[in-house]
Amino acid sequence: MTSTTRLPSQSADFPAWYGEVVRQAGLAESSAVRGAMVIKPYGYAIWEAIQRELDARIKATGHENFYFPLFVPASVLSREGRLIEGFAPEVAVVTEAGGKTLSEPLVVRPTSEALIWSTYARWIQSYRDLPLLYNQWGNAVRWEMRPRILLRTSEFLWQEGHTAHATREDAAAYARQIHFDVYLAFLRDVLGLHVFVGAKTAMERFAGAINTMTCEAMMRDGKALQMATSHELGQNFARAFDIEYTDAEGERQLCWTTSWGSSTRMVGGLIMAHGDDAGLRVPPAIAPIQTVVVAVKDDDETLAAVERAEGALRDAGVRVRVDRDASTGLGRRLTEWDLKGVPVRVEIGPRDLKEGVVTVVRRDSGEKAAVPVDGVAAAVAEALEAAQRGLAEESRARTEAHTRDVATVEEAIEVAADGFARLPWSACGPDGERRLNEHAVSIRCLQTADGGVPGDPEAGDLVAIAGRAY
Amino acid sequence: MTSTTRLPSQSADFPAWYGEVVRQAGLAESSAVRGAMVIKPYGYAIWEAIQRELDARIKATGHENFYFPLFVPASVLSREGRLIEGFAPEVAVVTEAGGKTLSEPLVVRPTSEALIWSTYARWIQSYRDLPLLYNQWGNAVRWEMRPRILLRTSEFLWQEGHTAHATREDAAAYARQIHFDVYLAFLRDVLGLHVFVGAKTAMERFAGAINTMTCEAMMRDGKALQMATSHELGQNFARAFDIEYTDAEGERQLCWTTSWGSSTRMVGGLIMAHGDDAGLRVPPAIAPIQTVVVAVKDDDETLAAVERAEGALRDAGVRVRVDRDASTGLGRRLTEWDLKGVPVRVEIGPRDLKEGVVTVVRRDSGEKAAVPVDGVAAAVAEALEAAQRGLAEESRARTEAHTRDVATVEEAIEVAADGFARLPWSACGPDGERRLNEHAVSIRCLQTADGGVPGDPEAGDLVAIAGRAY
Secondary structure (H helix, E strand, C coil), rough: CCCCCCCCEEECHHHHHHHHHHCCCCCCCCCCCCCCCCECHHHHHHHHHHHHHHHHHHHHHCCEECCCCCCCHHHHHCHHHHHHHHHHHCCEEEEEECCEEEEEEHHHHHHCCCHHHHHHHHHHCCHCCCEEEEEEEEEECCCCCCCEECEEEEEEEEEEEEEEECHHHHHHHHHHHHHHHHHHHHHCCCCCCCCEEEECCCCCCCCCCCCCHHHHHHCCCCCCEEEEEEEECHHHHHHHHHHHHEEEEEEEEEEEEEEEEEECCHHHHHHHCCCCECCCCCCCHHHHCCEEEEECCCCCCHHHHHHHEEEEHHHCCCCCEEEEECCCHHHHHHHHHHHHHHCEEEEEEEHHHEEECEEECCCEEEEEEEHHHHHHHHHHHHHHHHHHHHHHHHHHHHHHCCCECCCCHHHHHHCCCCEEEEEHHHHHHHHHHHHHHHCCCCCEEEEEECCCCCCCCCCCCCCCEEEEEE | EEEHHHHECCCHHHHHHHHHHHCCCCCCCEECCCCCCCEEHHHHHHHHHHHHHHHHHHHHHCCCCCEEECEEEHHHHCCHHHHHEEEEEEEEEEEEEEEEEEEEEEEEECCCHHHHHHHHHHHHCCCCCEEEEEEEEEEEECCCCCEEECECCCEEEEEEEEEEEHHHHHHHHCCCCCCCHHHHHHHHHHHCCCCCEECCCCCCCHHHHHHEEEEECCCCCCCCCEEEEEECCCHHHHHHHHEEEECCCCCEEEEEEEEEEEECCHHHHHHHHHHHHHHHCCCHHHCCCCEEEEECCHHHHHHHHHHHHHHHHHHHCCEEECCCCCCCCHHHHHHHHHHHHHCCCEEEEEEHHHHHHEEEECCCCEEEEEEEEHHHHHHHHHHHHHHHHHHHHHHHHHHHCCCCCCCHHHHHHCCCCCCCEEEHHHCCHEEEEEHHCCCCCCCEECCCCCCCCCCCCCCCCCCEEEEEEE
């Protein structure tokens, strides 16, 4: 279905490398609609694994899922001024339906905020209804000026969580729980990414938020990708949508709300943060195929050994695929599995079998080991664990190596050419931020001195992480 | 969040009963957009369970999932004349995006057929690429004239499968495999529904199909609901979208395609087929809450026993919820759990505990049993199995009792007042079908004499199943 050619190297042309990996590994492709993509089976299987892992973590915090309509009446969307201002240039609008012109245009949701808050106003009566903890998986549409496959697409798939609370403290604590226990833990433990957590500056904050927390990862070209954000919305949306509750004393109070989201752009981040010149490197925890067993030849003895290995791996709970296609040259087949980033490969051939061994190869490090035929399941389990750790460690080391402390905005611009700059916020400020922006550098987040998320994003002595970004 | 009042009885006013169950059990509600619904957490949890079970069965037939864009250019949709004719009156159209009027309007997918087939034309080159077996989970929009919550909504969630094959035989065999091994098995074994499988008449067939197979279930008011359909599309779409392959002899051939779908309307079917005057009855296989443990009083001994029971059930893999809220009257709490259709209830109170027992109650039959405190997990497992069987058996018995053999169209119209009529197709034909339609009765499917799906829907000696339908 796709023709495999040699990939461009990352150092020669990173965007070309990205485009070719997405195409050749069968992750996604452009569609007949500008900026909208087809997520192909292999790419979608990665997304399904991401969903499964994230959904379990979200539910573990006490959430349930629900589903709100795709269309938002224009009048509902415009009830929060900042929200409509932020999204107006990006929306797609339905003006005709059922063969008639609609009396009120319907906006295809750029986010479900407006519809959800206007409904929460009805659902919430008393403090006993709080907190309200709901999440939604679905699609959203934002008409992108410069679409880029999987990273910035006119339509994307995502989850958006929306919670309502009785107090600011409860809302803040909850946003942090989601940000750390769900997003950060998922990105670190499942995707194997080293990320910076911090608060967005006032300029980069979500429309209507009083605090936006972000997880920023470094891609292998040194640029940043925002992987997930969590917003404390204060009482802004509650005020706009009349979300009130009656407290224990019978007084009417405005709610405090949060929202938080992550999307299919995480698949793009995974490619660019872990991929190398040979293609993808998928972390075992979400790999649709964790191990491929390759028959080097197709003699009976080899095929029988391949089948036994497959059975042993399947019994051990490994997501395994078999490649028996000896009509295609071995080199070409291995190139293909490398391209798809399958974490561990087991090669079985007559020469090894004579010695009673098979070869186990890690995609992340290229490490090879001859292991006894009967020990294949144990060896693969160990290799998968090592590969998961290896990718995470590589992400950390590379990110740290490309993150430098600087003292001025000018130095930050220089350093951002191939990495992140760590700059005292007091040496930058909103004026410095504008100067950075003029050089296509942005402040990815503000951190406390020890790398934490500031409780107050307006506090002094914060550190700004600056970089170019997707 | 919702106020519980007494439900109307099914026999007095079935539509009112349905609306109140949907509202009071917290399944779904209408939204600010005409005909589009909010699927509330409890309703969505049922849909998630349906998805999980169906998805596993679909994948077991060799499928992978993918995702196609929400928007379909009007020119692509109109490439198959029958398709656009069938859907034109129902589509919603995006005419503005990104602040500009679009040069070509974008249709919000009523189905992804057109976009998918136009892409398959590119993906398929050789017979080696076949069969192509892909499925998609997503939303779709059809502007309904008479929307009805969960049954016929402007937007719905569904899965749509689309396969391409080298031969008619392969396509036909595959459509049957999906229809029997996935849909029929799921509806019977998971949803506990007795269904009629058969072929649609030419009049009821999907636009562009040469054969549409259906699963039709009887609701408790005797009306039919189409639960899932599988279409053999012949070469119609392949011809319209140029889906060709090169066969082993190097000749270009048109593909044979199938498609098949099922949607959130299954949740509506579940409610109307199993629900009773007290509310929902959810089959244990997909119940978000399989068992609720109710503390009759809130003394220490009772609460400790409740906790032990919860632990034992959780350890046994039961999806369990605890109700300790002794501040609300017991009767009201039990009414609430009945309304939500939780399959098994465990009541624990001081009086029973003195005897060393707890009470296990089945929602489907109302059967109560006193079981030893230590035997609660085993008793609940048995009750859940019995409830699953019980609902299925009741569905079968009720459907059979309300399905009568008749000889004429006139008799069929009469019988369809509260059930299905089984009528020789030779005594009906397209003329009879039109007469049925004039009385709001339709032919739900054509079957072979032994209740099977006809290989040829135009064959003689078929039996028509006629009924009123949602």
